[in-house]
Amino acid sequence: MNKAEKIYRYTDGMEESKQVVKANSTTFYYAFSKLPDYRANSIFVLYHFLRQLDDFADHHKAAKFNAMVDVWYSIKANSPETQLGRNLWNVFDVFNLPFYDMNQMIAGQKADLYGAKIQDINDLNRYCYQVAGTVGQLIMPILTDYDVSKIYENINHIGIAMQITNIIRDVKEDALSGRVYLPTKLMEVFHVKKEDLLKEHTDKNLKALLKYLADYANDLYKDKKVVLNFIDNRNAKVSISLAIDGYHKILTNIEKRDYDVLDSRVYVNKASKLMLYLKNSIFQ
Known part of the structure; x- marks a missing residue:
């Protein structure tokens, strides 16, 4: 069987x-x-x-x-x-x-x-691995018959990037719930206080911190090609590429808004999702 x-x-x-x-x-x-x-x-x-x-x-x-x-x-x-x-x-x-x-x-x-306690970037990486990197490592063996243990680090990088995207997008929503996932030490470096996360608009200090994390996530998203190369089924490759690109598009939209994430939630509309699907279907 x-x-x-x-x-x-x-x-x-x-x-x-x-x-x-x-x-x-x-x-x-x-x-x-x-x-x-x-x-x-x-x-x-x-x-x-x-x-x-x-x-x-x-x-x-x-x-x-x-x-x-x-x-x-x-x-x-x-x-x-x-x-x-x-x-x-x-x-x-x-x-x-x-x-x-x-x-x-x-x-x-x-x-x-x-209550997650995230002091520095190492804590952030560990937390993002636990709640997101693990998802990729569990999904990949379902998508492909290849041995994916060789690319666990690359899979983890994608998961971290996607979770950081969530953290940037939901920074106000999380703060309203009493949660802060921005590393404490980075908040100190960029002179960001907890109350800054609840403002109507994003100030320049918070924007600088979010840009720092976005740049970090963008670098991790580059591991997408390595991950896709380990998927032997074309439909599965399109699916995982679409999932990654969907999150990356959220980050791109945030960048286009100059990191002003406090006034409204950033999302990917249906037209953009369709374009992503067409792009991945054609070029994978």
């Missing part, structure tokens, strides 16, 4: 995960919905589980978060009791995904739940 046949045994039970992705992340759904069903459904199940972890951590729902962690423990013990747990167990089993990356993801979400 091949990978597709093993996953197809649970296709019906995976429909809920597909709908969760479609409702909560159009960029993510748009990128991966074109894959063969067994790959797409596996990624949607993974996203569904990670989304719940993230939501419960973001909204300080410790009991529900810990319940999801218990589901993960049951998966590691080969005894999942929920439908989502059984689906995720199947995905980890079929694609031989490493438990380590999910353990690190959970550690990053716990930092969110109990």
Whole structure:
């Protein structure tokens, strides 16, 4: 029995995960919905589980978060009791995904739940790896039959870049929730205070700090080509390229607005998403 046949045994039970992705992340759904069903459904199940972890951590729902962690423990013990747990167990089993990356993801979400302390760029890298780099390292074995362990660092760089993009875009939204992901030492260097994150408009000091992080992220996005070269399926290559470009486009739009992110949320509109899809479909 091949990978597709093993996953197809649970296709019906995976429909809920597909709908969760479609409702909560159009960029993510748009990128991966074109894959063969067994790959797409596996990624949607993974996203569904990670989304719940993230939501419960973001909204300080410790009991529900810990319940999801218990589901993960049951998966590691080969005894999942929920439908989502059984689906995720199947995905980890079929694609031989490493438990380590999910353990690190959970550690990053716990930092969110109990208050992430990011002092410097090293702390930022570690946090971004835990909540985003791990996602790439879990998704890549689903997308390709190649051994991706050789490019874990490159995959991690892309994840860090995407998470930094989120941090820049959501700096005010996070501050309103009592969270600051900008490294404390960088805030000191650029003379940025917490109250500056809640203003109506972005002042020049905060813009300078955000530009510094954007330049750092742009450099990491360059690893995209290395990652794409390890994907053997063209549709999968288009999907991951579209996902990366969707986030990179958000950062580009922020740069075009001169880093004024406090007055409104920056996003990628449907026309831009279509252009990204056409570009990737033609040139990959």
